[in-house]
Amino acid sequence: MELRPSALIKANADSLRQTVRVIAGTAAAFAAYKTLGLHEGYWAVFTVLIVMQASIGGTLGAATDRLLGTLLGAVLGGIGAALGRTDTLELGVVLVTVTGIAALVASLRPRLRIAPVTAAIMLLSAPPGSSVEIFVRDRIIEIGLGGMIGVLAAMLILPARSHGVVIARTLAVLSHIERMLRAQADALTTGLALPSSPEHAALRHALAAVELAMKDADRERASRLADHGIPAAVPRTLWRIRNDLVLSGRALDEPLPPAAMTALAKPSAAMLTAHAALATRCSEALRTRGKVDRGDVEACYRMFGTALDLFRRSEAAATLDFDASGRVFGLAFAAGRLHRDLLDLAGRVDEIAPTKVLAAEQS
Structure with a gap:
């Protein structure tokens, strides 16, 4: 039996509300990082897409877990980048060591499961000769910005308790x-x-x-x-x-x-x-x-x-x-x-x- 548009909308109301929240959060993150002039502000957009859940509590939990995992991964990746890497072998050894430590911590604390991914990205994407401290700081700011926007979008846009x-x-x-x-x-x-x-x-x-x-x-x-x-x-x-x-x-x-x-x-x-x-x-x-x-x-x-x-x-x-x-x-x-x-x-x-x-x- 063919459903009328109003019936389809009612049957999928929760999914449609979540879609609106994700669209609004993504737009806000994009506008924020362009306005603030963040060089790799797309991390904020990625974070919004990752943390947006079906409820405010779920979004808050995902944003918190993402930020904690990012802090750990960023610190480990920054340490790895600070050690310097002159050839492929050295880079591989540092990468395996850093992600291994992050994976061990994540296995003990599942909330930090994003840490190995963040550590690897930080280590592999750090521009040669750049300040490690500034690079780590910027990533944390961008991901924190994305998490905050995600939570605010969940709270203010068609909120789902x-x-x-x-x-x-x-x-x-x-x-x-x-x-x-x-x-x-x-x-x-x-x-x-x-x-x-x-x-x-x-x-x-x-x-x-x-x-x-x-x-x-x-x-x-x-x-x-x-x-x-x-x-x-x-x-x-x-x-x-x-x-x-x-x-x-x-x-x-x-x-x-x-x-x-x-x-x-x-x-x-x-x-x-x-x-x-x-x-x-x-x-x-x-x-x-x-x-x-x-x-x-x-x-x-x-x-x-x-x-x-x-x-x-x-x-x-x-x-x-x-x-x-x-x-x-x-x-x-x-x-x-x-x-x-x-x-x-x-x-x-x-x-x-x-x-x-x-x-x-x-x-």
Whole structure:
């Protein structure tokens, strides 16, 4: 189906805003270095292109890392240039030594990973006979200028706070969780083995993206640029839910024994479906900054617990072999953890809602 231009713009709004920020930052860096008469001011432009991220916190972090790595690389490259190089062999030895030292430091401190590149560029691009001190100083000024312009562009031009990025990425995680829960419920309803799915790998990538966005949000708060108000427990709780889904998925890799299916399939599927609906309501609450409606999660979980207790005391449970018994009670164990962790997530989502909203709903 062909999308209208307005629909395309809305669907790609974040990408378009980032494009505008990068264009504005690049133009500002170019104008600044031409105005200031910097001989190699293109370093400022390169820096803007490198540090501009999807949020203010991400840009600030990238700019800081770039500046720290540049300082180290510039110092090492300047020292190498000061040693002098009369032939290719000497230059090669100095280059290997300088970049090796920078690479060692960068391996110990990943934030300084740009240092080896900067050291090599500094050493190889230093004009013969030029003042090493001035050359190093100018590069630091140019890269610092580019980093400052990048941060200002992120702050002033269609600013994207890390709070919004964390929420958007959390919504993506919850979407994966909801689909996985419904797939497990369908497997119980149909009596078939849970089919293999790419959702687990996608969920891991989505969770890593949430953690990265939280780091950017924390950097914004530490820099007093914004207070995101998202509990630090949110990524941890999401990871626990992912682990719960792995456990329940393993229990359903094969169909449960017929006796267990008869006793547990319907209440188990209802319980998983209710938790999938809770994940959806958590998403809705995040979008609207409201309180999470728990719905019938508790009732469905109690029904599952009652059915499980009856099955445990039945003769059919006593006839299960070790593997079948492990899968049945493994599913029960995973269900208990999943119930606890999803309710904990709902509580964390409630904390994000404005205080006045919670007060109005509780009155």
